[in-house]
Amino acid sequence: MSRPPHARESVLDAFEAILIDEGERAATMDATARAAGVSKGGLLYHFGSKDALESGVIDRLDALVTDDITAMSTAPEGPIAYFLRSSVMQNDPLDRAILATSRLAQGGNVSASTALRDVRERWGDALRPHTKDAASLDLVMLVSDGLYFNNALAGGNIPGPVPRGAEMDALIALVERAARR
C-alpha cells in the first residue's frame, strides 16, 4: 500500500486529465494509454477493464475526501470558509478527483453518482454542527456545488465566472453571516 506501482498512478492521472479537459467520451483506454506513455496492453495489465479504470478514480476520490474532512475540521478560518475556498481550487488532487468523477457520473456511471452523493453527505455531516439550521446548511452546500459546477463547465483551461480574491472573500463573509451558527 505504501509503494503502489508507478505506471498505475500515471495511468490514473492521465485518465483524470482527459476526463476533465476533454470529457468522458474522449477518455478512451487508447487515449489514456497514449497520454500515460504506455500501450493499451500495458494499461490493461494494471486495469483489466474500463470499469476497473473508472473504479480507480472513484476509490482515489474516497481516500482524498477522508483526508479533506480531517483538514476541514481543524482549519484556522473555520470549516465553512475552508469548504467554500476549497471548492474552487484548480489542480488540487481532490478537486481533480471530484471533477473526473462528475464526468463519469454524467456519462452514466452509477457508482460515480453514488460516490458523489456519499461524499456530499459526508461533507454535510461535518458542516451541520457549524450551521444555524437546515436552510443554512443547504445554502452553504449549494454555493459550494455552484462553485464546482462552474469549475466543471470551465473544463480545465478556460477560467469560469467563479469569484476570486476579494470577491471570494466578500462571498464567504456573506454566506457566513447568513448561515454560521
Place this chain on the structure above:
Amino acid sequence: MSRPPHARESVLDAFEAILIDEGERAATMDATARAAGVSKGGLLYHFGSKDALESGVIDRLDALVTDDITAMSTAPEGPIAYFLRSSVMQNDPLDRAILATSRLAQGGNVSASTALRDVRERWGDALRPHTKDAASLDLVMLVSDGLYFNNALAGGNIPGPVPRGAEMDALIALVERAARR
C-alpha cells in the same frame, strides 16, 4: 417557422430525453431515432449530422431562455424567488434544454459550453438590479447553479438531495434576506 415539421421536434425531444436520462454517450443517432420512432435515415433527413442535432438543442435553449427572462422580470413573488424556484423544476422544457446542453458541454461540445455561459450571463444581467452588490449576485447565481448541479447529477429518475416544499421556502427566504436589494 410557425409550423415546424412534426418529426423534427420529436427527434429533438427524444435526443434531449436520452441525454438527460442516460448521458451523452448513450445519446447516439441510432438510439435517438429509435426513441423518436423514425429510422436513422429519417433522422438524418432532418439533421444532417450529429453536430446539427446538437445545435438543434442549443438553439432551442436560447429561445426558451429569452421567454424565461421576460417571465422572470414580471413574476409576482419577485425575480430572485422565481429564479431559484425555476432552478429545480423537472420536466419543464427550459430545464430539460439546460440539462441536455450541460451534458453536451461536459461531453466536450464547445458551442454548448459557450451557450451555457451566455445564458448564465443573461440571467445575471436581469438579476443584478435586484441584488445589493456583486457578492449578493454571486450568491443568488451560485445557489441556482448548485440546485441545477444536483438536479443534473440526479439524472432524471433518482431524486437528488434538492430542497423541496417548506425547505425550499426557507432557503429562498434566507437568500433574499442576504442578497435582495
Place this chain on the structure above:
DNA sequence: GTCTATATACAGATAGAC
C-alpha cells in the same frame, strides 16, 4: 420524407510474444 443497406472508423477487450 422516410426507408434499407452499407462504408468507414474506432471503441473495448483478448491472445500471446518478448
Place this chain on the structure above:
DNA sequence: GTCTATCTGTATATAGAC
C-alpha cells in the same frame, strides 16, 4: 510488466430505393 496483433461490436455517415 509491457508490447503488437487481432477480434467483435457499434458509431457516424453515405447511397440509393420507395
